[in-house]
Amino acid sequence: MTIKKEFWALLSIFILPIGLGTLFFYLNPSYFSDSTVNYGELVRPVIVTEQADIAIEGDATFNGIWTIAYVSKSCDLVCEKAVADIKTIRTLINMDMRRIQRMLIVQDGSSPSNNDTSLVKAKITSTKLSDSLSKFPENAIYIIDPIGNFMLYYKPQDINIKFVLKDLKRLLKYSRIG
Numbered sequence: 001m002t003i004k005k006e007f008w009a010l011l012s013i014f015i016l017p018i019g020l021g022t023l024f025f026y027l028n029p030s031y032f033s034d035s036t037v038n039y040g041e042l043v044r045p046v047i048v049t050e051q052a053d054i055a056i057e058g059d060a061t062f063n064g065i066w067t068i069a070y071v072s073k074s075c076d077l078v079c080e081k082a083v084a085d086i087k088t089i090r091t092l093i094n095m096d097m098r099r100i101q102r103m104l105i106v107q108d109g110s111s112p113s114n115n116d117t118s119l120v121k122a123k124i125t126s127t128k129l130s131d132s133l134s135k136f137p138e139n140a141i142y143i144i145d146p147i148g149n150f151m152l153y154y155k156p157q158d159i160n161i162k163f164v165l166k167d168l169k170r171l172l173k174y175s176r177i178g
Helices: 003-027 077-092 094-099 127-133 161-174
Strands: 041-048 054-056 066-072 100-106 119-124 140-144 149-154
Touching: 041 127, 066 077, 066 119, 066 161, 077 094, 077 100, 077 140, 077 161, 094 100, 094 161, 119 127, 140 161
Parallel strands: 066 100, 100 119
Antiparallel strands: 041 149, 054 119, 066 140, 140 149
């Protein structure tokens, strides 16, 4: 084999995979993003919150702690069941329970009938945030990351606690914050 042929053979061995990979990525961009391992629905695009968007009662905050939040217009029977479900989820997470807080975000300020002291209550104060959340199903359970981004949601009517636990365990395992 001549030097020119060796050069072109070596060049094709190194350049061809990069070229084919790039071509595949641009011709089929949804191939890698369509299949996910999470059970909840991803919030796309992620809803970023500011401190002024949500008025939180007490001294609780989103900073540095994962949050399971139930968002609704008012607290009714579905709300009470969802609050009980997120309490069960937090209890079942076991050792990582201290890394998660529960939050009830209601627009009209109502609260569940049972008095739960560890449930953080909040109210949406920003129209931007309420407009962003209106694109998703009403009465949804959201997972909020330690920075304050709404990232996953579940419909409370057909929620499976085991699936939420699996998602949370995976998030807590790979999270470097919170």
